[in-house]
Amino acid sequence: MTTPCAISTFRRDGYCVLPGALAAGQVGHWRSLLDRHITAQPPAPDRTGPYFLWPELANETDLRDLYEDSRIADAIRPFLRAGLGLPTPEVAQLAFTIPPHPHHPGAPHIDGLTPTEDDGRPGTFTVLVGLLLTDQSQRDRGNLWVWPGSHLSTGDWLRVHGADALRNAIPYPPVELPTPRQVTGPAGSLVLVHYLLAHNIGGHFGTTHDERRETVYFRLRADGHRERWRTAVTDPLVEFAQPGPMGGSTTGCGR
Numbered sequence: 001m002t003t004p005c006a007i008s009t010f011r012r013d014g015y016c017v018l019p020g021a022l023a024a025g026q027v028g029h030w031r032s033l034l035d036r037h038i039t040a041q042p043p044a045p046d047r048t049g050p051y052f053l054w055p056e057l058a059n060e061t062d063l064r065d066l067y068e069d070s071r072i073a074d075a076i077r078p079f080l081r082a083g084l085g086l087p088t089p090e091v092a093q094l095a096f097t098i099p100p101h102p103h104h105p106g107a108p109h110i111d112g113l114t115p116t117e118d119d120g121r122p123g124t125f126t127v128l129v130g131l132l133l134t135d136q137s138q139r140d141r142g143n144l145w146v147w148p149g150s151h152l153s154t155g156d157w158l159r160v161h162g163a164d165a166l167r168n169a170i171p172y173p174p175v176e177l178p179t180p181r182q183v184t185g186p187a188g189s190l191v192l193v194h195y196l197l198a199h200n201i202g203g204h205f206g207t208t209h210d211e212r213r214e215t216v217y218f219r220l221r222a223d224g225h226r227e228r229w230r231t232a233v234t235d236p237l238v239e240f241a242q243p244g245p246m247g248g249s250t251t252g253c254g255r
């Protein structure tokens, strides 16, 4: 599943989609888990648009077990520099988009700045991993928006201005941005997104009768990331693997 092409695409664009990462049965288990959480903490009856829940894995054994059983870390490890460990994340983000929500984001953000961590450190991490639980093959079904390559231009900007300039770069550092894309993929896809990549919440142009969007996100920090965060944001590929001899070029690697 993890081809040199996927690694090259991730390095170039700052994100990639791995279709078929979860079997249909696993997607079903994840959706039941999300259903239990949204039933316990429901949105207001007339609410539409994004709705997020943030359960902690330490308090939710079934969530932690499902994370382990889905072998997410195994799918991500080939993208990381050899030998970097990948601890279990602390928190999950259960992301729903309830239609209709006819909206396109104007500008992106970067995670972890409002609020920062308790000690004031920007809440940087290595990679955002999304599990698409509903079909997002078409656009405007709640898909995540990304600005491809912005992880590299932001890394350049932070090298010039210093890593600590990130603290005030809200909502996103002042770099030139490309045309955004919506991330598309069928249910069961895994989406990898570099921490520095400009991104935002998408719209859902369906009607009240259409299926809500469901994605689970994990913010993964490779071992030692908190101590290394200044290096990680000024040298954006430092925590990531080289694609190897056959995948060094992105020629032929699609989006």
Ligand SMILES: O=C(O)CCC(=O)C(=O)O
Binding pocket: 050, 093, 095, 111, 142, 143, 144, 199, 200, 201, 202, 215
């Ligand atoms: O709703 C989404 O897919 C994106 C959420 C997002 O941008 C975020 O939580 O930082």
